[in-house]
Amino acid sequence: MNGALALIKALEAVGCETVFGIPGGAILPAYDPLFDSAKIRHVLTRHEQGAGHAASGYAQATGRVGVCMATSGPGATNLVTPLADAYLDSVPVVAITGQVARPVIGTDAFQEADIRSITLPITKHSYQVTDPDDIPRVIAEAFALAASGRPGPVLVDLPKDVLAAPAGWTEPEPPVVVRPRLDPAQVRQAADLLARAERPVFYVGGGVVRAGAADLLRELAERTGVPVVTTLMARGAFPDSHPQHLGMPGMHGTVAAVAAMQKSDLLIALGARFDDRVTGSLARFAPEALVVHADIDPAEISKNRRADVPLIGDCRDVLRALKASVTTGGDLDPWWKYLDGLRTTFPLGYDWPEDGSLAPQYVISRIGELVGPEAIYTSGVGQHQMWAAQFVRYERPGSFINSGGLGTMGFAVPAAMGAVCGAPDRQVWAIDGDGCFQMTNQELATCALEGLPIKVAVINNGNLGMVRQWQNLFYGSRYSHTSLGSTPDFALLAEAMGCVGLRCSSRAGVDDVVREAMAVRDRPVVIDFVVGADAQVWPMVAAGTGNDEIMTARGLRPLCDSDTGEDL
Amino acid sequence: MHRLSVLLRNKPGALARVVVLFSTRDVAVESLSLSPAGADGLSRLDVQVRLREGRSVDQLVHQLRRVVDLCEVSAA
Numbered sequence: 001m002n003g004a005l006a007l008i009k010a011l012e013a014v015g016c017e018t019v020f021g022i023p024g025g026a027i028l029p030a031y032d033p034l035f036d037s038a039k040i041r042h043v044l045t046r047h048e049q050g051a052g053h054a055a056s057g058y059a060q061a062t063g064r065v066g067v068c069m070a071t072s073g074p075g076a077t078n079l080v081t082p083l084a085d086a087y088l089d090s091v092p093v094v095a096i097t098g099q100v101a102r103p104v105i106g107t108d109a110f111q112e113a114d115i116r117s118i119t120l121p122i123t124k125h126s127y128q129v130t131d132p133d134d135i136p137r138v139i140a141e142a143f144a145l146a147a148s149g150r151p152g153p154v155l156v157d158l159p160k161d162v163l164a165a166p167a168g169w170t171e172p173e174p175p176v177v178v179r180p181r182l183d184p185a186q187v188r189q190a191a192d193l194l195a196r197a198e199r200p201v202f203y204v205g206g207g208v209v210r211a212g213a214a215d216l217l218r219e220l221a222e223r224t225g226v227p228v229v230t231t232l233m234a235r236g237a238f239p240d241s242h243p244q245h246l247g248m249p250g251m252h253g254t255v256a257a258v259a260a261m262q263k264s265d266l267l268i269a270l271g272a273r274f275d276d277r278v279t280g281s282l283a284r285f286a287p288e289a290l291v292v293h294a295d296i297d298p299a300e301i302s303k304n305r306r307a308d309v310p311l312i313g314d315c316r317d318v319l320r321a322l323k324a325s326v327t328t329g330g331d332l333d334p335w336w337k338y339l340d341g342l343r344t345t346f347p348l349g350y351d352w353p354e355d356g357s358l359a360p361q362y363v364i365s366r367i368g369e370l371v372g373p374e375a376i377y378t379s380g381v382g383q384h385q386m387w388a389a390q391f392v393r394y395e396r397p398g399s400f401i402n403s404g405g406l407g408t409m410g411f412a413v414p415a416a417m418g419a420v421c422g423a424p425d426r427q428v429w430a431i432d433g434d435g436c437f438q439m440t441n442q443e444l445a446t447c448a449l450e451g452l453p454i455k456v457a458v459i460n461n462g463n464l465g466m467v468r469q470w471q472n473l474f475y476g477s478r479y480s481h482t483s484l485g486s487t488p489d490f491a492l493l494a495e496a497m498g499c500v501g502l503r504c505s506s507r508a509g510v511d512d513v514v515r516e517a518m519a520v521r522d523r524p525v526v527i528d529f530v531v532g533a534d535a536q537v538w539p540m541v542a543a544g545t546g547n548d549e550i551m552t553a554r555g556l557r558p559l560c561d562s563d564t565g566e567d568l
Numbered sequence: 569m570h571r572l573s574v575l576l577r578n579k580p581g582a583l584a585r586v587v588v589l590f591s592t593r594d595v596a597v598e599s600l601s602l603s604p605a606g607a608d609g610l611s612r613l614d615v616q617v618r619l620r621e622g623r624s625v626d627q628l629v630h631q632l633r634r635v636v637d638l639c640e641v642s643a644a
Contacts, residue, residue: 299630
């Protein structure tokens with residue numbers, strides 16, 4: 001046995017079933033035994049970035065560790081963006097990179113890049129294996145580290161001569177993972193605050209999804225009657241159809257969700273990290289709220305907003321403990337009356353473009369309604385992402401996979417590819433923008449060849465739409481370099497890559513084209529939805545302003561004005 | 569100014585990870601010394617750092633504890 005075979009056997013031993021990657025010089029030894037593996041499916045992507053995001057999409061669709069593989073140098077550096085993405089969104093990913101042979105490390109050898117140093121700030125941990133006998137242990141540790149505690153990416157760098165050298169095999173022992181124990185006194189304090197609060201809110205983040213705690217969240221929410229908001233990373237963690245759900249908070253959140261946090265007297269943050277896109281100006285954020293902050297990562301507590309009661313633990317443990325300690329809460333009727341008033345007065349909505357073009361929000365809501373909540377949706381980053389967060393109704397945790405923290409344009413297509421590998425029985429729809437789509441659409445060729453029938457809805461406004469929106473609002477409508485023009489023809493591009501290419505530019509055609517795409521099961525489908533360029537994402541809290549200044553449309557600030565119902 | 573005392577495993581990249589964390593979190597290093605600590609493959613890292621206004625040393629300690637090859641850290 002050599003190091004390469006030990007690697008493949010170790011991957012099999014830890015339950016890895018899918019690897020996304022591209023071979024090359026330094027990683028070549030690993031690809032030889034991989035060729036013979038009956039347990040591991042290798043998906044040959046067209047770009048290493050695609051492999052990395054696919055690993056993330058796979059991990060988020062399955063709850064298991066996603067694996068990507070690349071050669072040294074440029075292969076490895078192409079993984080940098082996906083690793084940073086997985087780091088910020090706490091996705092369990094293991095990246096395996098080839099490295100030049102040990103004797104030439106540090107000599108600027110061909111395709112040498114110090115990937116371990118390059119990725120230090122964007123990985124949970126990294127290894128460079130120098131002894132082939134260590135490979136099984138390192139792989140087992142890497143998987144355990146990626147998945148345990150706060151999940152995240154782990155890099156394993158393997159010099160070519162280590163892969164080629166004779167290796168011993170010892171069955172890798174799964175490392176012992178210590179789960180943090182909740183402090184019972186803090187749980188009691190949190191439960192007491194909850195019982196006394198008049199305006200409590202459950203502020204639900206991606207940690208609830210990662211912990212698989214959506215069922216417990218629902219039980220606790222129903223027992224207490226407390227309003228729930230779900231962040232971009234938590235869409236689906238609480239059903240959109242649930243009457244206690246106020247929607248998404250933050251820069252493009254609903255007025256009710258933003259107001260609930262802003263006027264709250266008790267925020268119960270569950271696996272959320274008070275990101276600036278949620279809080280707006282921190283100094284003006286939720287001025288009257290006490291904060292109970294539950295997170296598995298102690299470093300998140302009091303990072304941005306001081307926690308009055310920290311709860312260090314897995315969200316499942318936290319929710320179970322709260323459920324056991326909480327008694328009936330206070331009278332929330334006035335609170336609900338205020339929030340219901342906002343919900344009724346300021347529902348999510350949009351106007352049809354005056355030039356008669358297709359409204360992108362309509363396209364996305366119809367996709368959500370026709371495809372339904374059992375599907376998995378991915379998105380890139382920008383206007384289409386926000387509309388996908390606002391206008392698709394999510395009922396299942398993990399059914400919206402997007403790039404929240406890093407904001408990686410181009411995430412949708414490769415993430416959808418990874419998701420459908422992990423969940424082949426679910427429909428997977430990438431809701432993409434035309435700017436994003438042009439960054440990573442090469443993976444459609446991978447999907448066509450590998451029989452991965454993803455659907456891609458390109459919300460094509462011919463522009464970098466979110467940037468254009470900011471130029472419109474904050475740069476005097478000077479549209480500096482945001483027009484993408486009218487090429488390529490996305491339907492033809494799709495056909496060229498072995499997919500079905502469709503186009504729709506009218507309201508009347510939307511349902512038919514979505515149904516036509518749903519009927520295709522043997523190939524990927526791309527629908528080019530030609531939409532108006534002037535549609536904007538509302539509501540909006542402009543960057544750096546307080547959440548009180550949320551605008552439902554340009555210049556309309558309902559929480560600053562006096563006619564918003566009761567004074568709370 | 570804060571004085572941090574860190575016990576690190578002598579693993580490749582352990583020191584780099586700590587130093588990069590300082591840079592990532594905008595922590596200014598005033599002095600730094602590394603020396604062997606006993607015979608168990610451990611090193612003692614003594615660092616004096618200056619934090620951005622409004623940032624707490626507890627926060628930095630928690631962030632340091634995320635480093636897998638860090639055994640102990642205390643702040644004074």
